[in-house]
Amino acid sequence: xxxxxxxxxxxxxxxxxxxxxxxxxxxxxxxxxxxxxxxxxxxxxxxxxxxxxxxxxxxxxxxxxxxxxxxxxxxxxxxxxxxxxxxxxxxxxxxxxxxxxxxxxxxxxxxxxxxxxxxxxxxxxxxxxxxxxxxxxxxxxxxxxxxxxxxxxxxxxxxxxxxxxxxxxxxxxxxxxxxxxxxxxxxxxxxxxxxxxxxxxxxxxxxxxxxxxxxxxxxxxxxxxxxxxxxxxxxxxxxxxxxxxxxxxxxxxxxxxxxxxxxxxxxxxxxxxxxxxxxxxxxxxxxxxxxxxxxxxxxxxxxxxxxxxxxxxxxxxxxxxxxxxxxxxxxxxxxxxxxxxxxxxxxxxxxxxxxxxxxxxxxxxxxxxxxxxxxxxxxxxxxxxxxxxxxxxxxxxxxx
Amino acid sequence: xxxxxxxxxxxxxxxxxxxxxxxxxxxxxxxxxxxxxxxxxxxxxxxxxxxxxxxxxxxxxxxxxxxxxxxxxxxxxxxxxxxxxxxxxxxxxxxxxxxxxxxxxxxxxxxxxxxxxxxxxxxxxxxxxxxxxxxxxxxxxxxxxxxxxxxxxxxxxxxxxxxxxxxxxxxxxxxxxxxxxxxxxxxxxxxxxxxxxxxxxxxxxx
Numbered sequence: 276x277x278x279x280x281x282x283x284x285x286x287x288x289x290x291x292x293x294x295x296x297x298x299x300x301x302x303x304x305x306x307x308x309x310x311x312x313x314x315x316x317x318x319x320x321x322x323x324x325x326x327x328x329x330x331x332x333x334x335x336x337x338x339x340x341x342x343x344x345x346x347x348x349x350x351x352x353x354x355x356x357x358x359x360x361x362x363x364x365x366x367x368x369x370x371x372x373x374x375x376x377x378x379x380x381x382x383x384x385x386x387x388x389x390x391x392x393x394x395x396x397x398x399x400x401x402x403x404x405x406x407x408x409x410x411x412x413x414x415x416x417x418x419x420x421x422x423x424x425x426x427x428x429x430x431x432x433x434x435x436x437x438x439x440x441x442x443x444x445x446x447x448x449x450x451x452x453x454x455x456x457x458x459x460x461x462x463x464x465x466x467x468x469x470x471x472x473x474x475x476x477x478x479x480x481x482x483x484x485x486x487x488x489x490x491x492x493x494x495x496x497x498x499x500x501x502x503x504x505x506x507x508x509x510x511x512x513x514x515x516x517x518x519x520x521x522x523x524x525x526x527x528x529x530x531x532x533x534x535x536x537x538x539x540x541x542x543x544x545x546x547x548x549x550x551x552x553x554x555x556x557x558x559x560x561x562x563x564x565x566x567x568x569x570x571x572x573x574x575x576x577x578x579x580x581x582x583x584x585x586x587x588x589x590x591x592x593x594x595x596x597x598x599x600x601x602x603x604x605x606x607x608x609x610x611x612x613x614x615x616x617x618x619x620x621x622x623x624x625x626x627x628x629x630x631x632x633x634x635x636x637x638x639x640x641x642x643x644x645x646x647x648x649x650x651x652x653x654x655x656x657x658x659x660x661x662x663x664x665x666x667x668x669x670x671x672x673x674x675x
Numbered sequence: 676x677x678x679x680x681x682x683x684x685x686x687x688x689x690x691x692x693x694x695x696x697x698x699x700x701x702x703x704x705x706x707x708x709x710x711x712x713x714x715x716x717x718x719x720x721x722x723x724x725x726x727x728x729x730x731x732x733x734x735x736x737x738x739x740x741x742x743x744x745x746x747x748x749x750x751x752x753x754x755x756x757x758x759x760x761x762x763x764x765x766x767x768x769x770x771x772x773x774x775x776x777x778x779x780x781x782x783x784x785x786x787x788x789x790x791x792x793x794x795x796x797x798x799x800x801x802x803x804x805x806x807x808x809x810x811x812x813x814x815x816x817x818x819x820x821x822x823x824x825x826x827x828x829x830x831x832x833x834x835x836x837x838x839x840x841x842x843x844x845x846x847x848x849x850x851x852x853x854x855x856x857x858x859x860x861x862x863x864x865x866x867x868x869x870x871x872x873x874x875x876x877x878x879x880x881x
Contacts, residue, residue: 287866290780291840293847306765313765320770322873325822326841327732327773329872332819335730339744340722343751347715350752 282312282642290319316610354432401554455648475508481585481596481652495586502597503586509548510556510590542631550610550636551624552593585652585665594639594650594667599632602664603654609664612651637668703768710758718755725769725801727821729776730827736842738803746783750776781844797853800843801835825875829868836861837868 288294289302306312480495508514517584542547587596598609612621623637639650649668655661704725709717729750733743753775761771774866826834836854839845847865 283866284872286861286871287862287869288847290869291865292781293840303875317767318873319869320766320774321876322869323777324769324773325766325825326869327728327836328819328822329826330731330735330823330842332727333731333734333740335726336744339730339747340719340726341742342748343722344715344720346748346752347755349716352757405844431834542722587708598766 282315285313286319288313290323295443360371374659399488412421445537476510477589479587479667481587481667496601497601498599498632499597499601501544502599502634503588503595505544505546506548506597506634507588507596507638508534509543512596514543540626544629547629547631547633548636549626549633552636552638553562589639589667589669592639594637595634596635596650598628598635598664600628600630603628603662605630605654606657608655609633609635610655611635612653614637614649614651620651628654646660700767700769703744703772704763707754707761707768707771710755710760711775718751721754721772722751725772732773733776733844734778736777737783738828742783743780746776746779749779753779768787777841795848796841799802800839800845821879822872828875830873833864833868833871837872840865847864 284295285302289299289306294302304317331557505514583602585596585598585602587594589595603609605628607628608625609628610625611621612620614620626633626635637650649666651666652664653661654664703721706717706724726747730743730747733746733750734740736739737743737746750772757775761768761840761874766774779865827839829837834847836847836850839850840847845853847858847861851861
């Protein structure tokens with residue numbers, strides 16, 4: 276006998292309620308689309324009716340219908356008030372919303388109201404001191420447990436509320452600090468990156484902090500302007516470096532710090548160039564004692580200062596400074612100091628200013644964590660006077 | 676044979692089986708529509724018309740008259756609540772009612788003790804399903820007699836799985852495990868039993 280086709284099997288399983296929920300949904304979808312499948316199911320339903328009719332006939336007892344009527348009456352009684360309630364709810368939705376709002380306000384008032392004396396729990400010490408039968412002292416009344424519980428609830432709620440507010444404030448402050456640290460770190464990184472770029476020049480002017488005019492407003496002499504342009508050209512490699520012309524040495528030990536280095540001077544287009552960077556200098560002495568003019572020993576404000584600013588620029592890890600006789604008298608010994616972020620001063624070297632404009636290159640650390648920080652320049656005139664020329668420091672400006 | 680079956684399918688699709696069924700069916704559809712409109716006399720009319728049939732089926736399924744009465748009550752309450760869901764395009768009204776009653780009865784059966792000894796349970800179920808062979812109380816119902824006769828004429832291997840599946844809610848897998856027969860065989864026998872009953876019904880109406 277041939278096997279029955281799949282649709283009949285599925286239809287029979289559908290009729291007998293043997294399909295899984297997923298299969299049933301799928302079958303019902305197909306049922307809606309296929310008239311033949313509907314007819315097949317209809318036929319099988321007829322068979323089920325026949326099977327039901329094949330059961331031995333029994334007459335349903337009369338009381339079954341009586342019970343059905345009673346159940347219907349009961350259901351109608353419970354359904355009508357419910358229907359009326361829900362109909363009224365929908366009709367009076369605004370009233371319901373207002374009731375909810377009022378309830379919420381009532382709760383808020385109850386939660387925030389001050390504790391009444393009646394609801395304040397009696398001190399424990401007072402209660403423990405009470406002795407039955409002794410009438411001395413104030414009459415002690417035991418707190419109402421309901422009021423006590425209510426007061427405890429209120430105080431707990433308030434405590435919780437205040438703790439939550441504190442936590443919120445602390446979280447906000449922590450967030451602000453985190454943002455500030457991130458901004459500072461970003462700014463520092465940006466500045467270090469900018470300064471370490473050899474091709475990027477950052478211009479500045481050194482001036483005495485006690486000077487009456489801002490450094491940027493002090494005019495620069497024509498000779499200094501020309502010297503700076505030449506220095507830039509050299510720094511950027513536009514002009515070949517000239518051969519060393521002479522080796523400068525301080526005239527007297529008083530004019531230079533003990534750890535001064537010899538510096539090689541070259542002249543190019545009427546401008547003397549002195550390079551005090553480590554690769555171009557030979558340290559003659561190790562520092563023994565802070566010399567006169569050490570910014571660690573002498574306060575800059577105690578010294579005379581130049582009326583003119585020292586122009587310069589930062590190129591990578593170098594500071595290039597230009598001097599001429601408008602800044603210091605000819606023959607002055609210029610000493611350069613580096614003061615670290617932590618206040619430790621170290622001599623970089625010295626150079627003698629002649630009649631020509633002088634351009635001095637000094638190392639300049641852009642990282643405050645690597646000992647860099649600032650460059651300070653002092654001058655010693657031929658008659659022994661010490662004066663302060665200016666200071667350039669790595670400044671970190673916090674971001675917004 | 677195939678042509679005749681196709682014609683039957685087509686006539687069912689057109690809702691015209693050429694016998695007295697359409698009138699009874701239209702009356703049932705009308706009653707269900709009225710019940711959906713909360714017409715309690717319509718429910719009473721439906722009860723008068725099909726109450727005995729449903730009660731007979733429930734007693735046969737549950738083998739307990741008191742439980743059958745409870746399920747009968749639940750069935751008519753369910754009809755009252757779900758009449759608005761009935762779709763005449765999807766099924767005949769009497770089939771829909773019978774399937775509702777069957778579902779409630781199966782819930783009762785499933786709530787009973789689990790079938791721990793499948794073989795013993797199978798034999799007990801078969802014994803309880805034995806059809807009455809003596810004179811029937813309502814033999815004036817010729818259609819019911821014809822259906823019973825058709826069921827009696829079915830070979831036992833078809834009749835038993837069909838009755839277990841329809842009247843006791845046994846799944847095909849459960850029957851296959853209890854009888855030791857392959858699942859496909861059980862499925863095929865149940866289909867053939869249903870189709871044979873459908874044919875008997877068709878013959879009666881013809």
